[in-house]
Amino acid sequence: SxxxxxxxxxxxxxxxxxxxxxxxxxxxxxxxxxxxxxxxxxxxxxxxxxxxxxxxxxxxxxxxxxxxxxxxxxxxxxxxxxxxxxxxxxxxxxxxxxxxxxxxxxxxxxxxxxxxxxxxxxxDMMHQADRMVAVYRQAMVDRRAGRTVRVDAGPISTRLSDYLRILGQRVFDSA
CATH class of the missing domain: 3.40.50.2000 (Glycogen Phosphorylase B;)
Known part of the structure; x- marks a missing residue:
């Protein structure tokens, strides 16, 4: 504008x-x-x-x-x-x-x-795709070996909770 x-x-x-x-x-x-x-x-x-x-x-x-x-x-x-x-x-x-x-x-x-x-x-998309394939391959190896497959989502969950807090404030502030 x-x-x-x-x-x-x-x-x-x-x-x-x-x-x-x-x-x-x-x-x-x-x-x-x-x-x-x-x-x-x-x-x-x-x-x-x-x-x-x-x-x-x-x-x-x-x-x-x-x-x-x-x-x-x-x-x-x-x-x-x-x-x-x-x-x-x-x-x-x-x-x-x-x-x-x-x-x-x-x-x-x-x-x-x-x-x-x-x-x-x-x-880059291809670099990220290669990384994702590597994660899946490792998960398959771990699963076959009987190990539990876990992903550390610490920073992501913190950012998600911040996002939801901000979103909630905006929703309730506009009501």
Whole structure:
């Protein structure tokens, strides 16, 4: 929407006078690659609990971009603060500080980009499929040997309980 775009442009201008912003609705793969190849960083403002997997940040990391993102469900599973990008709260001052930090520090920007590209490769669909096959094979070996097959879901169950708590608050707050 125009008001949201204006707010994003204002945020970008608060970081540096010469920042250019481009909004592309439903880009093709070629348009997406072209846009990412000309960027210095990727900014993800998604703070919705409905975003369960941060595909856009993964695409940006695969293109070699450092990520600055709102610390939210989905994104926090993809971006580790200080490793592949910087996570921050969803307010203009915190976002501007994180953007400025990445743009002002060439070494940090290069480290985040390199770490992100490597992480994106690990998240590649074929790599994940190979890992899943390995889990199933191990489960079959364990089952044949009479061992109980268990999966540690500690961090996942913690995030799920956080998600349900937030969702419940939103449902009851709107009633």
């Amino acid at each position: 125009p008001p949201i775009r204006a707010a994003y442009r204002e945020l970008a201008a608060s970081v540096a006078d010469d920042v250019r912003t481009t909004f592309v609705e439903s880009p093709s793969n070629a348009e997406r690659r072209a846009a990412l190849s000309g960027a210095d960083l990727f900014l993800s403002l998604a703070d919705s609990i409905q975003e369960t997997f941060g595909l856009a940040p993964v695409e940006a990391m695969a293109a070699g971009l450092p990520v600055v993102a709102v610390d939210a469900v989905g994104t926090d599973d993809i971006v580790t603060h200080g490793e592949e990008g910087l996570l921050t709260t969803n307010d203009a001052d915190a976002l501007a500080a994180a953007i400025g930090r990445v743009l002002d520090d060439d070494d940090l920007r290069a480290d985040l980009a390199a770490n992100g590209a490597a992480h994106a490769q690990r998240l």
